[in-house]
Amino acid sequence: MELTANETVAATLQVLRDPAGIPSHPVVFQVLMVFTWVFHMLFVNITLGSALLSLYAFQHRQNRHWNQLSQGMTKAAKVSVSMLIVLGVAPLLFTQVIYDPQWYSSNVLSAAWAIGFIFTLILGYSSWFVFYFKNHDGVKNSAIWWGIFGLAMFVLDGFIMHVLSYQALLPEQWLSWYSADGQADMSGTGLHAYQPGRFLFFMAMSITVLGAFLSAYAHYYKVREDKEHHYLTFVNRLGRKFTFAGLLMQSVTFVWWLFDLPEHLQALQSPLSWGILLFMAVFAAIIKGKQSREMPASYFSLAMAFGLIALIGIFREALRIHYMLPFDYDITDYKVMEDIPSTALFFMTLIGVGGLVGGFFLTAIYKAGRTQGMYQASKQVSQLGSAAVGIMIGWIAVFFLTGIWVWLHNV
Amino acid sequence: MLETLGLYPSWYVPVIGSAWVMGIIGTIHVLASHTSVGASWLFALIETKAVRENKPELMEYIKKYGVFLLVFSYIIGSITGPGIWYAITVASPKGVGGLIHNFVWVWAAEWVYFTVEVIGVYALVYLIGKIDPKTHLKLTWTFALASWATMLLIVGILSFMMWPGNESWYQTGSTLDAFFNLNFFAHLGLRTAFMFAIAGAVGGILAATMKDKEVRIEITRFLSKMGIAGVFLGLIMWMWYVQTLPENARIIMQTQLPSYIAPTLFAVLAATLIYFAWSAWKPLQLKQGFAVAMTAIIAIAGLWPEERSRESIRKPYVAGQYIYSNQTIARDVEGKQIKSNLPQIAEHGVLKTHPFTPVSLREVTETNRLQAGEFIAKVMCANCHSMENTGLRPMPQKLHGSTDVAMIKAYLGGALYNGTVPYMPRIPLPEFEQQLVAEYLASLSQPQAAMKQLTLAESR
Numbered sequence: 001m002e003l004t005a006n007e008t009v010a011a012t013l014q015v016l017r018d019p020a021g022i023p024s025h026p027v028v029f030q031v032l033m034v035f036t037w038v039f040h041m042l043f044v045n046i047t048l049g050s051a052l053l054s055l056y057a058f059q060h061r062q063n064r065h066w067n068q069l070s071q072g073m074t075k076a077a078k079v080s081v082s083m084l085i086v087l088g089v090a091p092l093l094f095t096q097v098i099y100d101p102q103w104y105s106s107n108v109l110s111a112a113w114a115i116g117f118i119f120t121l122i123l124g125y126s127s128w129f130v131f132y133f134k135n136h137d138g139v140k141n142s143a144i145w146w147g148i149f150g151l152a153m154f155v156l157d158g159f160i161m162h163v164l165s166y167q168a169l170l171p172e173q174w175l176s177w178y179s180a181d182g183q184a185d186m187s188g189t190g191l192h193a194y195q196p197g198r199f200l201f202f203m204a205m206s207i208t209v210l211g212a213f214l215s216a217y218a219h220y221y222k223v224r225e226d227k228e229h230h231y232l233t234f235v236n237r238l239g240r241k242f243t244f245a246g247l248l249m250q251s252v253t254f255v256w257w258l259f260d261l262p263e264h265l266q267a268l269q270s271p272l273s274w275g276i277l278l279f280m281a282v283f284a285a286i287i288k289g290k291q292s293r294e295m296p297a298s299y300f301s302l303a304m305a306f307g308l309i310a311l312i313g314i315f316r317e318a319l320r321i322h323y324m325l326p327f328d329y330d331i332t333d334y335k336v337m338e339d340i341p342s343t344a345l346f347f348m349t350l351i352g353v354g355g356l357v358g359g360f361f362l363t364a365i366y367k368a369g370r371t372q373g374m375y376q377a378s379k380q381v382s383q384l385g386s387a388a389v390g391i392m393i394g395w396i397a398v399f400f401l402t403g404i405w406v407w408l409h410n411v
Numbered sequence: 412m413l414e415t416l417g418l419y420p421s422w423y424v425p426v427i428g429s430a431w432v433m434g435i436i437g438t439i440h441v442l443a444s445h446t447s448v449g450a451s452w453l454f455a456l457i458e459t460k461a462v463r464e465n466k467p468e469l470m471e472y473i474k475k476y477g478v479f480l481l482v483f484s485y486i487i488g489s490i491t492g493p494g495i496w497y498a499i500t501v502a503s504p505k506g507v508g509g510l511i512h513n514f515v516w517v518w519a520a521e522w523v524y525f526t527v528e529v530i531g532v533y534a535l536v537y538l539i540g541k542i543d544p545k546t547h548l549k550l551t552w553t554f555a556l557a558s559w560a561t562m563l564l565i566v567g568i569l570s571f572m573m574w575p576g577n578e579s580w581y582q583t584g585s586t587l588d589a590f591f592n593l594n595f596f597a598h599l600g601l602r603t604a605f606m607f608a609i610a611g612a613v614g615g616i617l618a619a620t621m622k623d624k625e626v627r628i629e630i631t632r633f634l635s636k637m638g639i640a641g642v643f644l645g646l647i648m649w650m651w652y653v654q655t656l657p658e659n660a661r662i663i664m665q666t667q668l669p670s671y672i673a674p675t676l677f678a679v680l681a682a683t684l685i686y687f688a689w690s691a692w693k694p695l696q697l698k699q700g701f702a703v704a705m706t707a708i709i710a711i712a713g714l715w716p717e718e719r720s721r722e723s724i725r726k727p728y729v730a731g732q733y734i735y736s737n738q739t740i741a742r743d744v745e746g747k748q749i750k751s752n753l754p755q756i757a758e759h760g761v762l763k764t765h766p767f768t769p770v771s772l773r774e775v776t777e778t779n780r781l782q783a784g785e786f787i788a789k790v791m792c793a794n795c796h797s798m799e800n801t802g803l804r805p806m807p808q809k810l811h812g813s814t815d816v817a818m819i820k821a822y823l824g825g826a827l828y829n830g831t832v833p834y835m836p837r838i839p840l841p842e843f844e845q846q847l848v849a850e851y852l853a854s855l856s857q858p859q860a861a862m863k864q865l866t867l868a869e870s871r
C-alpha cells in the first residue's frame with residue numbers, strides 16, 4: 001500500500017517523537033511555551049531597540065541629553081541580553097517537549113548555523129560589553145564600531161532563530177534539503193527557508209517596544225531628583241514617537257507576512273489576524289492622541305506592548321498548529337507518561353523560589369534604583385529577604401531528604 | 412510501507428567530529444559555571460565576615476569579582492549553557508530528546524533558578540553600597556544557595572547520561588528513580604569540590620589587583636584555604652565517584668583512556684596544591700599573571716581531559732544506557748513503554764527504515780552502492796569515528812588501512828552485529844548492508860579498491 005506524500009511526512013513526524021513520552025498533559029507545555037516566549041520576545045525587542053538607539057544617540061552625543069541617553073541605552077541593552085537569553089531557555093525547553101520532531105530536524109539540517117549562533121552570540125555580547133565599558137564621557141568616535149558589531153551579531157542571531165523556527169514548519173521539504181544530488185548532505189551549512197515579512201515584523205516590533213520602554217524608563221526615574229526633569233520629558237517624547245513609528249512598520253510587515261502564508265492556512269480570514277491589526281491601530285491612535293495632549297510618562301505603553309507581544313505569541317502558535325494540520329500532527333495525542341513528583345517540583349519551585357527569591361531580588365533592585373543614596377530596607381522588604389533565605393534552605397533540605405529516601409528505597 | 416525508525420538527519424563534521432564541538436563548548440561552560448557557583452559561596456562567606464567584623468573594605472573585592480563574574484561567567488556561562496544543549500541537539504538529537512522527555516520538569520525548575528540567578532547577580536553587584544548591609548547579606552546568601560541549587564538539579568541529569576544508577580528506573584520510569592542514586596551523590600560532591608577550587612583560582616586574578624595590602628593578604632589566604640579544601644574534598648569524592656560507575660564504564664576507563672590522561676590529571680592536581688599552598692604562604696607574591704596561568708592550566712590540562720574522559724567512558728550510550736550515540740534505542744524500557752530499535756534494524760536494515768534516506772538511495776543499484784554504503788556508515792558510525800585519516804578515532808586507522816572487504820564485513824557481521832565490543836553500540840546490520848558498508852570503508856583507504864569492487868560487482 002502506497003502512502004501519499006503527506007501521509008509519509010505524517011508517519012515520519014510520529015516516529016520522530018521521543019519514545020519516552022511526556023510527563024504531563026501536552027497543553028500544559030504548550031501554554032508554558034507560549035507564555036515564556038512572550039517574555040523572551042519582550043527582551044529581544046528591548047535589546048534590539050535600545051542597542052539601535054544607543055548607537056544613534058552616540059552619534060549625537062555633543063548634546064547632553066543624547067549623551068546621557070546613549071549611555072543609559074547601552075546599559076539597558078547589556079542587561080536585557082542577559083534576560084533574553086535566560087528567557088529564551090524556557091520556550092527552548094518546552095518547544096522540544098511537544099514539537100521535538102520539528103525542532104530537531106530543523107536544527108540538524110542547519111547545524112552549523114545553530115552552533116554558529118552560539119559563537120556569534122558570545123562574540124556579539126562581548127563586543128557589546130566593550131562598547132559599554134568605553135561609552136562614558138569623553139569616549140572616542142571609533143568606539144561605535146564595537147557597538148555596531150554587537151548589534152549586527154544580535155540581528156544575525158535573531159535571523160538564525162527565525163530560520164530555525166520557520167524551517168520547523170515545513171516538514172514536507174526536509175528530505176529534499178537533506179538530499180543534495182541524491183546524496184545525504186550532512187554538513188548542516190545550509191539555511192533552507194526564511195520568510196522576510198515575518199522576520200521584519202519581529203524587527204519592527206523592536207521599535208514599538210523601544211518606545212514603550214522609554215516611556216516606562218522616564219516614568220521610573222521621575223522620583224529621582226538627580227535625574228533632570230527636562231531629560232525625562234525628552235525621553236518620554238521620544239518614546240511616544242518610536243512607538244507610533246514602530247506600530248506603522250509593524251502593520252505593513254504584518255500584512256506582508258499574512259500574504260506570504262500558504263493559502264490553506266486562511267490567515268486572512270482569521271479573526272485573530274484582524275484582531276491584531278485592530279489592536280495595533282487602537283494602540284497607535286491612543287499614542288497619537290496622547291502626544292497632542294502631552295500626557296505624562298507612564299507604564300501604559302509597556303503594558304500595551306506586552307499585550308501585543310502576547311497576541312503575537314498566540315498567533316504564532318495558532319499558525320504552527322495550522323501548518324501541521326495536513327500532516328495530522330496534533331500535540332494532544334502525544335504519549336503521556338504522567339510523572340507527578342517532578343511536575344510538583346517545577347510548580348513548587350516556580351511559586352516558592354520564583355515568587356519569593358525572584359520577588360526579593362526585583363523588589364530590592366526596584367526600590368534601591370528609585371532611591372538616591374543608600375536604601376534602608378523597610379520592614380516588609382527585610383522580612384521578604386529572610387523568607388527568601390528560608391525558602392532556599394527549606395528547598396535544599398527537602399531535595400536531600402527526598403533523594404536519600406529514594407536511594408534507600410531502591411537499594 | 413515499512414515501519415520507519417525515529418532517526419533524525421545526521422550532522423557530520425569532518426575531521427574533529429561533532430563530539431569535539433560538544434567537548435569544546437562543554438569545557439568552556441563547565442569552567443564558567445563552576446566558577447560562578449563557587450564564587451557565589453565565596454561572596455557569601457566573605458561578606459558574612461565583612462558584616463560581622465565590620466570590615467566594609469572587603470566588599471570592594473566582592474564588587475570587583477562580581478563585575479568580572481558578570482562579564483566572564485554570565486556572558487560566557489549563560490550562552491554556553493544553551494550552547495551545550497544546541498551542540499548535543501545537533502550532534503545527537505535523540506540523546507537530548509531522551510533527556511528532555513525524562514527530565515523536562517527538573518530542567519524547568521532549573522530554569523526558574525537560572526532566571527532568578529541572573530537577576531540576582533545584577534542585584535548583588537550593583538546594590539553594594541546602595542542598600543543596607545544586612546539586607547545585602549541576605550541577598551548574597553540567597554544567591555549562593557540558589558546558585559548551588561542549579562548545580563543540584565543539573566548534576567542529576569548529567570549523571571543520568573552516565574546511567575540511572577540502578578535497575579529500578581527501567582521498570583518504573585519515574586523521574587525520581589532516574590535522578591537519585593549514589594552515582595549522583597558522588598558526582599555532586601565532586602562538582603561541589605571542584606567549584607571551590609576553581610573559584611579559588613579565578614579569585615586570585617582579582618585578589619592580585621587589590622590596592623589595600625591588608626585586604627589583599629586576607630583575601631588571598633581565604634582563597635587558598637578554600638582552594639585546598641576543594642582539592643582534597645575533590646580527591647575523596649573522585650575515589651567514591653569511580654566506585655559508583657557502571658561496569659562497562661569502569662572497563663573503558665581501565666582499558667580505553669589514552670595513557671596521558673591519568674598522569675596529566677595528577678600533575679594538574681599537584682600544581683594546584685602547590686599554587687594554593689604557596690599563595691597562602693606568600694600572599695603578596697601572587698601576581699595576576701600566575702592566577703590567569705593557573706586557571707588556564709586547570710581548564711586546558713584538567714577540565715578538557717576530564718570532560719573528554721567522562722564522555723568516552725559513557726560510550727556507547729548518550730543517555731541512561733538505553734540510547735546509543737548513533738541515535739538508535741538499545742533496549743526496551745518497560746517503565747516508559749520504550750522499544751528497542753535493534754530488531755527492526757536487523758530485519759530491514761537502515762536504508763529502508765531511516766526516514767531521511769535520500770530517495771535515490773532507497774533502491775540500491777550498481778551505480779550508487781558506494782553512496783549507499785557511505786550513508787549507512789555515516790549514520791551508524793560517524794558519531795564516534797571520523798571518516799578521514801585524522802581526527803576523532805579515524806576509521807581508516809581503526810581498520811589499519813584495510814582494503815579487504817571480506818574482512819571488514821566479517822567484523823561488521825561479528826563483533827558489531829553481536830554487540831560484543833563494550834565501547835561500541837550493537838549494530839546489527841543485515842548481510843546486504845554489511846556488504847555495502849564494508850565496500851565503502853574499504854574504499855576509504857584505497858579509492859581504487861572500491862572501483863575494482865564496483866567493476867567486479869558489475870561483471871557479476
Ligand code: HEM
Pocket residue numbers: 037040044084085086088089090091092093095121153154155157158159161162163164165166168198199202316493
Ligand atoms: C540576540 C539573540 C536573540 C535574538 C535576536 C532572538 C530573536 C528571536 C526571534 C526574532 C524569534 C522569533 C522567530 C520566528 O518566529 O520567526 C525567536 C524565537 C525563539 N528564540 Fe530567540 N533570539 C535570540 C536568542 C535566543 C536564545 C539565546 C535562545 C535560547 C536560549 C532563544 C530561544 C528562542 C526560542 C525557543 C524561540 C521560539 C522557537 C519556536 O517556537 O519554534 N533565543 N527568537
